[in-house]
Amino acid sequence: MKLIRLFVMRPVGTILLAVALLIGGILGYFSLPVADLPNVDFPVIMVMANQPGGSPSEIASTVAAPLERHLGAISGVTEMTSESTVNQTRITLQFDLSRDINGAARDVEAALQGARQDLPSTLRTNPTYDKANSNGPPVVALTLTSSTRTPQELYEFASNVLIQQLSQVEGVGEVEIRGSSLPAVRVELNPLRLFRYGIGFEDVRAALASANAHTPKGFIDSHGTRLMLSTNDQASKAVDYRGLVVAYRDSQPVRLTDVAEVNDSVEDLRQTGFLNGQRAIICTVFTQGGANVIKTVDGIRKRLPILQSAMPGNTHINVLIDRSKTIRASLNDTKQTLIIAVVLVVVVVLLFLRSLSAILIPAIVVPISIIGTFGVMSLLGYQLDNMSLMALTISTGFVVDDAIVVLENITRYMEMGHERMEAAILGASEVAFTVLSITVSLIVVFAPIMFMGGIAGRLFHEFAMVMVITLTISMVLSLSLTPMLSALILTSAPAASQGFWGRIGSLLERMIDRVAKGYEQSLGWSLRHPFLIVMSLPATLILAGVLFVKMPKGFFPSEDTGQLMGRLVADQSVSFQSLKDITAHAMKVVAADRDVAGVMGGAGGRSANSANLFVALKSKEERKDDLAATVQRINRAFSNVPGAQLRLMAPGAVRIGARSGDAAYQYSLEGPSAEDLYEWTPKIVSALSKIPLLMDVSSNVEEGGQAIAIAINRDMSSRYSITPQLIANTLYDAFGQRSASVIYGNLNQYHVVMEVAPRYWESPETLKQMWVSASGGTAAGGTSSNNLRVRADTTTSTLSQSEQSYINSVANALAGGKSASSGAAVATSVSNMVPLSVLGYQRATNTALTVNHDGLSVATTVSFNLAPGASLGPAVQAVEAAMVKLHVPPTIHGGFAGNAAAFQKSVSDEPLLILAALAAVYIVLGMLYESLIHPLTILSTLPSAGVGALLALQLFGQEFSLMAMIGVILLIGIVKKNAIMLIDFALVAQREGATAFEAIQQASVLRFRPILMTSLAAAFGAVPLVFGNGYGCELRRPLGIAILGGLMVSQLLTLYSTPVVFLYLDRFGKMLGRARHHFAILLHISPRETEI
Secondary structure, X not given: OHHHHHHHHOHHHHHHHHHHHHHHHHHHHHHOOEOOOOOOOOOEEEEEEEOOOOOHHHHHHHHHHHHHHHHOOOOOEEEEEEEEEOOEEEEEEEEOOOOOHHHHHHHHHHHHHHHHHHOOOOOOOOOEEEOOOOOXXXXXXXXXEEOOOOHHHHHHHHHHHHHHHHHOOOOEEEEEEEOOOOEEEEEEEOHHHHHHHOOOHHHHHHHHHHXXXXXXXXXXXXXXXXXXXXXXXXXXXXXXXXXXXXXXXXOEEEEHHHHEEEEEEEOOOOOEEEEOOEEOEEEEEEEOOOOOHHHHHHHHHHHHHHHHHHXXXXXXXXXXXEHHHHHHHHHHHHHHHHHHHHHHHHHHHHHHHOOHHHHHXXXXXXXXXXXXXXXXXXXXXXXXXXXXXXXXXXXXXXXXXXXXXXXXHHHHHHHOOOOHHHHHHHHHHHHHHHHHHHHHHHHHHOHHHHXXXXXXXXXXXXXXXXXXXHHHHHHHHHOOHHHHHHHHHOOOOOOOOOOHHHHHHHHHHHHHHHHHHHHHHHHHHHHHOHHHHHOHHHHHHHXXXXXXXXXXXXXXXXXXXXXXXXXXXXXXXXXXXHHHHHHHHHHHHHHOOOOEEEEEEEEOOXXXXXXXXXXXXXXXXXXXXXXXXXXXXXXXXXXXXXXXXXXXXXXXXXXXXXXXXXXXXXXXXXXXXXXXXXXXXXHHHHHHHOOOOEEEEEEOOOOOEEEEEEEEOHHHHHHOOOOHHHHHHHHHHHHOOEEEEEEEOOOOEEEEEEEEOHHHHOOHHHHHHOEEEOOOOOOOOOHHHHHHHOOOOOOOOOOOHHHHHHHHHHHHHHHHOOOOOOOOOOEOOOOOEEEHHHHEEEEEEEEOOOEEEEOOEEEEEEEEEEOOOOOHHHHHHHHHHHHHHHOOOOOOEEEEEOHHHHHHHHHXXXXXXXXXXXXXXXXXXXXXXXXXXXXXXXHOOHHHHHHHHHHHHHHOOOOEOHHHHHHHHHHHHHHHXXXXXXXXXXXXXXXXXXXXXXXXXXXXXXXXXXXXXXXXXHHHHHXXXXXXXXXXXXXXXXXXXXXXXXXXXXXXXXXXXXXXXXXXXXXXXXXXXXXXXXXXHHHOOOHHHHOO
């Protein structure tokens, strides 16, 4: 070829081009962003709304449902789930992979604005949203501890400074703090004293609001000077409220301290956090969808010293979980694997060639090909992650293959007596088409991967593209740099010396010669018994199909990320005080495990009977057991803790779906009737718990919470001019930790919180002593109807109670906001008080602790983990069989969610993907060889490779996951190389006059040595993937096992089957030729026109 001659004749230009490629690759390497995996995170936005004192069912109907109606209309939403618990609801929106998260956030903001008018007026703040999925694992978990500071002081610092600073870091989607709440003035009322004075709860709330105005005062301009007006109208501490006059009785003031205890405390008493069982403030950081984890964590790390210096004295910020550490460790292990693979490949070439000049050429070409790939990756905007590094590791064998094919052929011409430059040009030109065929057909294998959609497409697109880039660079260098270097430095194999290395070389040469002679003799036997050999093809094809069907399937290997997450679930009627004690004890049990570095978590807030846990594990080198064994051991240790259940799971590197769950896999149920769902979900959990492949089966149905239902007698309440809203207001004031006023600080806003004293809200007997004031106020928007209901007689000159309440509410709105009290700030007359027991009766009942929606329907989720050694494929089949056996009503629809749903889709796509790769290879080979027959000969090598890959995976106890499937697709490109090398040389021999038998026999003998060398190089390139044991080895191992097993089996079989298939198809081609000739004669047309 003219181009090859040009490169050989102009060595300086060729060297400079190679140096330019090398420099570009080095610069690209240092500019590449670093990550664990390609961006496979769905854009997720979490919407939150808080309603203190609200029950889950009330919040689900009054807050979650209106929000869902507006949010569900946003385009691109693929999943919308909500979880309504005590005090709050969390709505999770998952969008298409193609949706920009910032654009989605703008749509969410607009939907929240539109929904505000449908939300209750008592909602303390507007709903908020974060561009992160807080149901997943955090990238950073911090704790704030101090031996002298109170938890509320630490929480205030975290709320005022920590959240703002960390939220500014690029990539941070949500910063969540737990363990306490903001400081507040707590007014703990004595209801018996209130009732004795005839003071209603709303009167107290009005007094608190009016005592804390903090409104603008204006200015006075006097003689050219502006005077700013100010007053001490804001009360910021408990001492400022204690002397507040709430009423006058018998011309004597009734002060707040007469009816309540006023203390500087916290907004929510039912919040706590722990680090290893000790009190702490916990902070978890979640990234936005698509954010680079390492870059985000580095940004957080840079701010920590500044934050630590701003902390109050004797306060410490401790980093418990840092996801970037395991990602970096995984990348370092993969880089080491790449270096080991390059060294092993070079060693293989050295063993075969035993020439310093010969080994120097691939030792130069291989690193330049790999380093040059980094430059192209940087131009295309790719990143350095486990998938791209694995692609480079695997491509090491392919890169050296191209160099070996060219180098070996040049060496053969030199042994024939040609000069180095002539041998370089002739040898490289002769195999140029072979190298082109191998490379192009291998690149085509990745075409289906590059055009895949969904998660698998996102995951493997960069992998395929990196392979394509490396192979293209390798092909160019093999036909330019390799022949040029051969013309400059390649020497003939030296004569055997008498030294140690000479004797080793002679021994290796004799061994290779014996193997080659043995192959030549066995090849003769196989060519004499072609029927037996050719029958191995259908046998291996059938065996491959059977193995594929029977092989346990999986989605994506579970990666050790160095952390566990889970929930501590107590009895559904547990009190907060008991849950707090159980949580502290549970964390001490978990922290005592030998593989645990620390555990943090908090109770309160989201759930009334559970606490979230985040467990940091020791480094992998310090642990002897895998994650499954560690989880089982912790669960066994925790089984002795009474009153609670521990649900742990390994989050993994790939998490699909945004819904919450207590295990790695979810099965979602939805239906029109909540009663049916709540009836059938426990039955389904019971049935699935009996499946041996599953463990930790649970559901999010929590219907066992205890409640007190007050049935209002509407006739009786109307007689006393008491509406249900007045009763609700009284109960909310007494038991809901209601905000009565806002204190504006320099950095934050704080609340004055009122409720009855703890000794009263801890006992249900308090309800029997409750009285309801007729001046309890009216619902927003209901004042006119309330006025009509209690309108006084027209002859009286005094204002009716309702009219007075209305006037009060208008006045109090100036300080109290939208849900202002309609009581009197300073009551001068005794309120009309009616015992609550007169207005209705009480009964004990059960209530839901969580209400879940999927879309706009009531839904439940069953979560499960896989038992040790179990695969997801059989588990999915077992779950589906159990659902059929249960005869679930047709109105209840079930389906897998998250990773399990993605697995189902990937399983259905796998055969199509493999067939698409085969079809692409066949089409390209047919175009290259201008033949329909020769591609079939080349593809006949694939069944044996598939058998080898599946057998190796089973031998190592691996499931057929997406990584294993990529290994099988790679085998399509690897093993066909042997057949291409044989057929190319056989076709040349046939053109020179040899028969098909002579041509294929000669090609098999002559090409046995380079085939053996390239196959061993590819195999040794995969060996480090198999036997690595660091972070990320769970991803690399299935890929290496599949390639190594497929190469070993195909190497043994295809060296015999390919020549036989070539002969059979050659005869078949001649038969077709004769048939075309006769057909042409019959139709009186040229035989050339009938060729296909």
